[in-house]
Amino acid sequence: MSPTDLERWVPPPETKAELDWAPLLTVDLSRFDSPGGKESLAAELKGAVTTWGFWTVINSGIPQSLIDRHFAIASAFFNQPLEEKRKVVTDYAGGGSHFGYREPREMKLNGSEDVMKQNVEMLNIPKLPPSYEVNQPLHDLINDYRQEIAEFQRLCYVKVLRRLLVLIAIILELPEDYLVARHDFLRPSEDHIRMLKYHPRLEDEDQRVKDTWLGGHTDFGSLTLLFNQPVVALQILAPSNDWKWVKPVPGGITCNAADVITNDYDLKGYIKSCVHRVVRPPRDQAHLQRISLVYFLRPGNDIPMLPAPSPILLRERLISTLENVADGGSEEVVTGYEYVRARSGYYNTRKDWNVDGKGEKQLFQVKNLSVQDYYN
Numbered sequence: 001m002s003p004t005d006l007e008r009w010v011p012p013p014e015t016k017a018e019l020d021w022a023p024l025l026t027v028d029l030s031r032f033d034s035p036g037g038k039e040s041l042a043a044e045l046k047g048a049v050t051t052w053g054f055w056t057v058i059n060s061g062i063p064q065s066l067i068d069r070h071f072a073i074a075s076a077f078f079n080q081p082l083e084e085k086r087k088v089v090t091d092y093a094g095g096g097s098h099f100g101y102r103e104p105r106e107m108k109l110n111g112s113e114d115v116m117k118q119n120v121e122m123l124n125i126p127k128l129p130p131s132y133e134v135n136q137p138l139h140d141l142i143n144d145y146r147q148e149i150a151e152f153q154r155l156c157y158v159k160v161l162r163r164l165l166v167l168i169a170i171i172l173e174l175p176e177d178y179l180v181a182r183h184d185f186l187r188p189s190e191d192h193i194r195m196l197k198y199h200p201r202l203e204d205e206d207q208r209v210k211d212t213w214l215g216g217h218t219d220f221g222s223l224t225l226l227f228n229q230p231v232v233a234l235q236i237l238a239p240s241n242d243w244k245w246v247k248p249v250p251g252g253i254t255c256n257a258a259d260v261i262t263n264d265y266d267l268k269g270y271i272k273s274c275v276h277r278v279v280r281p282p283r284d285q286a287h288l289q290r291i292s293l294v295y296f297l298r299p300g301n302d303i304p305m306l307p308a309p310s311p312i313l314l315r316e317r318l319i320s321t322l323e324n325v326a327d328g329g330s331e332e333v334v335t336g337y338e339y340v341r342a343r344s345g346y347y348n349t350r351k352d353w354n355v356d357g358k359g360e361k362q363l364f365q366v367k368n369l370s371v372q373d374y375y376n
């Protein structure tokens with residue numbers, strides 16, 4: 001297929017259902033560069049990142065045509081024959097590589113021998129910056145659109161992620177570039193975009209998994225961007241401990257804080273890594289295929305996973321010193337690469353799926369680092 005004959009992506013119709021929506025903050029990024037803009041945005045974002053861990057950004061400056069183009073690429077990719085998609089596959093078991101295509105997996109339900117096949121297929125495309133050679137095979141179709149994908153990824157970083165890292169650093173009373181330096185787009189990291197396609201299921205099949213299409217989880221990395229699409233299915237676990245629906249915001253990007261920026265080396269739980277899941281859409285959309293487009297920001301490969309010297313964490317007694325306590329070349333200190341690979345290998349080779357509860361709380365341990373794992 002040549003880069004010109006891609007079918008235009010037509011978003012499916014919006015739902016008319018009235019649902020219990022999460023009251024997410026909207027952050028207008030066009031204010032970022034105006035005088036005092038960063039400071040006032042950071043003040044607004046503080047409550048959202050510490051209580052919900054989810055928020056929406058608008059006016060990012062990423063052209064909508066480029067976003068739509070990526071939904072079109074995703075749609076074309078998933079429409080290919082399985083043999084073609086299987087040419088580059090994830091290798092979670094052999095080293096934890098999450099790049100490539102992942103087929104729907106068979107999962108054992110609630111510890112029984114009852115097996116259910118997932119209804120989601122995924123493609124993870126590595127960050128493709130101009131600054132180094134990415135030694136990762138790509139599908140032919142993805143290679144055809146490589147330039148556009150690389151530009152889209154760059155804009156995700158420059159227009160959204162970099163700005164959010166600055167705002168979160170301000171919230172944490174850290175130097176503005178503290179988190180940016182640990183997430184340098186031009187240096188190697190496990191960043192990637194993910195395209196997902198969910199296939200609608202019959203109502204009684206969905207009932208076997210309590211209508212869940214993707215079990216409750218937190219994301220492993222630092223920040224996640226979910227580009228707006230109209231099929232409503234994403235839910236987040238509210239501070240009140242019940243599930244709320246995420247409402248689409250046309251032209252917006254739903255953002256969430258993930259485990260690295262939250263749980264451990266960085267922010268010691270001050271910022272919330274919110275549990276979320278994907279469920280059967282409301283009745284008027286339950287028959288639709290759902291394509292998702294996501295950017296996962298991860299710490300730099302060689303960044304040691306150490307607590308951030310944030311005065312606010314000290315005041316909240318989440319750290320006991322502003323020194324990087326585990327610093328000094330200890331072999332025990334996990335790097336961003338080691339953490340991400342170990343975590344995604346562990347998570348993605350599980351065969352059990354607890355569809356009944358709100359999840360099992362377990363600690364995931366890699367060297368000196370333990371992370372609250374949450375899934376169901």
Ligand SMILES: O=C(O)CCC(=O)C(=O)O
Nearest residue numbers: 196219226234278292294
């Ligand atoms: O498809 C979605 O809306 C969410 C996907 C997600 O949570 C993930 O891939 O981690």
Ligand SMILES: [Fe+2]
Nearest residue numbers: 217218219276
């Ligand atoms: Fe997620």
